[in-house]
Amino acid sequence: MKRQILILTILLFVSHIWAQSDRMNPELLWSLGRISLYDISPNGKTILFGMTNYDVPENKGSRDLFTIPVKGGEPTQITNTPGSESEAQYRPDGKKIGFMKAGKMWEMNPNGSDAQQVSEEEMGSFKYAPDGQNVLFIRDVKYDKSTQQLHSDLPKAEARIIDDLMYRHWDGWEDGSYSNIFIAKYTDGKIVGSPKNIMNEGFDSPLKPFGWMEQINWSADGRFVAYTCKKMRGKDYAVSTDSDIYLYELATGETTNISEGMKGYDMEPIFSPDGQYIAWSSMETPGFEADRNRIFVYTFATNSKMEVTEGWERNAGHLHWAADSKGFYFTSGEQATYQVFQVGLNGGKPTQITKGDYNYNGYVVANNSIVSSRCSMSEPHELFRIDLKDKAVNQLTFVNKDLLSNVKMGKVEKRWTKTTDGKDMLVWMIYPPNFDPNKKYPALLYCQGGPQSPVSQFWSYRWNFQMMAANDYVIVAPNRRGLPSFGREWNDQISGDWGGQSMQDLLSAIDDAKTEPFIDETRLGAVGASYGGYSVYWLAGNHNKRFKSFISHCGVFNLESWYGTTEELFFANHDMGGAYFDDKVPSTYLTDSPHKYARNWDTPIMVIHGEKDFRVPISEGMQAFQTAKLKGLESRFLYFPNEGHWVLKPQNGILWQREFFGWLDKTLKNSAKP
Numbered sequence: 001m002k003r004q005i006l007i008l009t010i011l012l013f014v015s016h017i018w019a020q021s022d023r024m025n026p027e028l029l030w031s032l033g034r035i036s037l038y039d040i041s042p043n044g045k046t047i048l049f050g051m052t053n054y055d056v057p058e059n060k061g062s063r064d065l066f067t068i069p070v071k072g073g074e075p076t077q078i079t080n081t082p083g084s085e086s087e088a089q090y091r092p093d094g095k096k097i098g099f100m101k102a103g104k105m106w107e108m109n110p111n112g113s114d115a116q117q118v119s120e121e122e123m124g125s126f127k128y129a130p131d132g133q134n135v136l137f138i139r140d141v142k143y144d145k146s147t148q149q150l151h152s153d154l155p156k157a158e159a160r161i162i163d164d165l166m167y168r169h170w171d172g173w174e175d176g177s178y179s180n181i182f183i184a185k186y187t188d189g190k191i192v193g194s195p196k197n198i199m200n201e202g203f204d205s206p207l208k209p210f211g212w213m214e215q216i217n218w219s220a221d222g223r224f225v226a227y228t229c230k231k232m233r234g235k236d237y238a239v240s241t242d243s244d245i246y247l248y249e250l251a252t253g254e255t256t257n258i259s260e261g262m263k264g265y266d267m268e269p270i271f272s273p274d275g276q277y278i279a280w281s282s283m284e285t286p287g288f289e290a291d292r293n294r295i296f297v298y299t300f301a302t303n304s305k306m307e308v309t310e311g312w313e314r315n316a317g318h319l320h321w322a323a324d325s326k327g328f329y330f331t332s333g334e335q336a337t338y339q340v341f342q343v344g345l346n347g348g349k350p351t352q353i354t355k356g357d358y359n360y361n362g363y364v365v366a367n368n369s370i371v372s373s374r375c376s377m378s379e380p381h382e383l384f385r386i387d388l389k390d391k392a393v394n395q396l397t398f399v400n401k402d403l404l405s406n407v408k409m410g411k412v413e414k415r416w417t418k419t420t421d422g423k424d425m426l427v428w429m430i431y432p433p434n435f436d437p438n439k440k441y442p443a444l445l446y447c448q449g450g451p452q453s454p455v456s457q458f459w460s461y462r463w464n465f466q467m468m469a470a471n472d473y474v475i476v477a478p479n480r481r482g483l484p485s486f487g488r489e490w491n492d493q494i495s496g497d498w499g500g501q502s503m504q505d506l507l508s509a510i511d512d513a514k515t516e517p518f519i520d521e522t523r524l525g526a527v528g529a530s531y532g533g534y535s536v537y538w539l540a541g542n543h544n545k546r547f548k549s550f551i552s553h554c555g556v557f558n559l560e561s562w563y564g565t566t567e568e569l570f571f572a573n574h575d576m577g578g579a580y581f582d583d584k585v586p587s588t589y590l591t592d593s594p595h596k597y598a599r600n601w602d603t604p605i606m607v608i609h610g611e612k613d614f615r616v617p618i619s620e621g622m623q624a625f626q627t628a629k630l631k632g633l634e635s636r637f638l639y640f641p642n643e644g645h646w647v648l649k650p651q652n653g654i655l656w657q658r659e660f661f662g663w664l665d666k667t668l669k670n671s672a673k674p
Helices: 002-019 234-238 465-468 489-494 501-513 531-538 561-564 570-576 587-591 596-598 620-629 650-667
Strands: 032-041 046-053 062-070 085-090 098-102 103-108 123-129 134-142 177-187 189-198 217-218 224-229 244-249 254-258 266-271 278-283 293-299 304-307 317-321 329-333 339-344 347-352 360-368 369-376 379-387 393-395 413-419 424-430 442-446 474-478 517-527 549-551 605-610 635-640
Touching: 002 123, 002 596, 032 085, 032 189, 062 278, 085 123, 098 123, 098 379, 134 189, 134 217, 134 339, 177 224, 217 266, 224 278, 234 369, 244 278, 254 474, 266 317, 278 650, 317 360, 329 635, 413 501, 413 549, 424 465, 424 501, 442 465, 442 501, 442 531, 465 474, 474 501, 489 596, 501 517, 501 531, 517 531, 517 650, 531 549, 531 596, 549 650, 561 570, 596 620, 605 620, 620 635, 635 650
Parallel strands: 339 360, 442 474, 442 517, 517 549, 549 605, 605 635
Antiparallel strands: 032 046, 046 062, 085 098, 098 103, 123 134, 134 177, 177 189, 217 224, 224 244, 244 254, 266 278, 278 293, 293 304, 317 329, 329 339, 339 347, 360 369, 369 379, 379 393, 413 424, 424 474
16 A cells, blocks of 8 residues: 555656656656666576666655566566665576565565565675575674774763774765675575675775675686675775785685785676686776776686786776687777677777667676666666677667656767867767757856766766756766776876866867857856866866856865865875875975965855765865855855765755756856846
């Protein structure tokens, strides 16, 4: 009954949306179903996926599980509960589907019947061994004493006792617990005996905060577990990206570091089907989190390793072995899109499988096809099948077809712009629905974050270009210097030069676009988050009257104060060239910090920041807002006490959109001269 009431509430909510507009709006955006691709059945015939729907009045989401034939057809919903099911996977024999629910492992028949709880153990997630005889799972283990344990007579004391760095990370405080890997005997729906912790160390696997079960894998025969770990703590952890691939043998209990001596990120190990090799993604440069991702292969027979993608300029991620163990599939950025590629075990130039202005994201390999989640700036994620023989692409799911059937999307087109140093830069232009070239439109320069994160064909639930265009703005979204998918030189140039060529690239993009007769150059705005927020602050002091309004979300305002409060110092050390208190102060602190140009601020600005953002701490937004107010500028501070670097809660997300466009309408759209 509660489920029926919830569905009715959502339908009424969506009906209200349709009564308002045939364009994208915040309420519609949050009513879309969000697909998660999980697995494919052992016989290669059935896809297992999840779909999350958000209940805005209740301010939460719920995920159910579905199956659909690989060849296409109607999806079948196999769970229907008030809570969420996640981490779904087929048991190796195909007779059961395992999944997580409320921190416990469950199983059910492939049609969704006879759901039974398998574990009493609290788990983060799990993986079946290929032989079906064991299950590995992750669980937090307490290694460090809390303040209350150190002072047992003060149970209500609220202080934290901190002796080293990395005491907080992204949006959470260090609590003395670390994610460890456990292995348990498993027999037909039951975990037998006591699980064994194969780490017993105060280190995390997978890596926090974004790593997940792709960083842990079984060998095909179930003899080994490979996992990713950065076995450092405190200051050492804060200044290093030196994660490694560890190989644990079940029979002997021995652990071997097979990437020892490789000082960059080494992650996501996968064993070949024939058991002869293990491959992983590897970055070469210590401390550089956005370095080129290479494919490395370790050969068990010779205890040797080699790079498969040597000489290739692009990244290689999300690796999958070919069924014959003679090569790989992977995803890589290609001129501001993400495509699927393949390469042989012995290297050579990778072959691109998919094409078009799309992002192909997570995928699974099934017999002679690949099933992938795909999106674009105009399409939320759906599942597609790519035939490996003729490269034909067929859409499998249409979860948002009805909701979007009457929504008018704006045209998206490529524009190539010359930069100040004579390079060609790809700029996406997104136009309002029903665009009329004879009208004058206000325009928004979109400043991307990262700083090494492409303006690709992503579908965002916050920085949604179709939402911006639906509000009658032309969007100018450049792939400035520092963004991947255009080669290493383009990607790496930004490090140590935050306020240099990349800022000139942004200005080149808007200066070129505003020459179009349909753009009103008296109504230009600049918006962005993270490094994009930094860009907005920098432009605010250097734009020479180009812009009429700014919005900065979680941006860096003062490089010195940011260095002293951010957590992953390897990032700051690499991109800034070191600390501001080094004997020789890196030039970027002297020339690139936005606060040094605040004397030039003369334009309305909105500052958005979350209290739980520890990557770019809240003080950065507070400094910027205070500067604007003291200079007498029209300004607003949108503060989220329970959000971090992102805005994740439904009602906060809708509020963000309303305030975002309310500010632009007030300071930009309605600022035209009579």
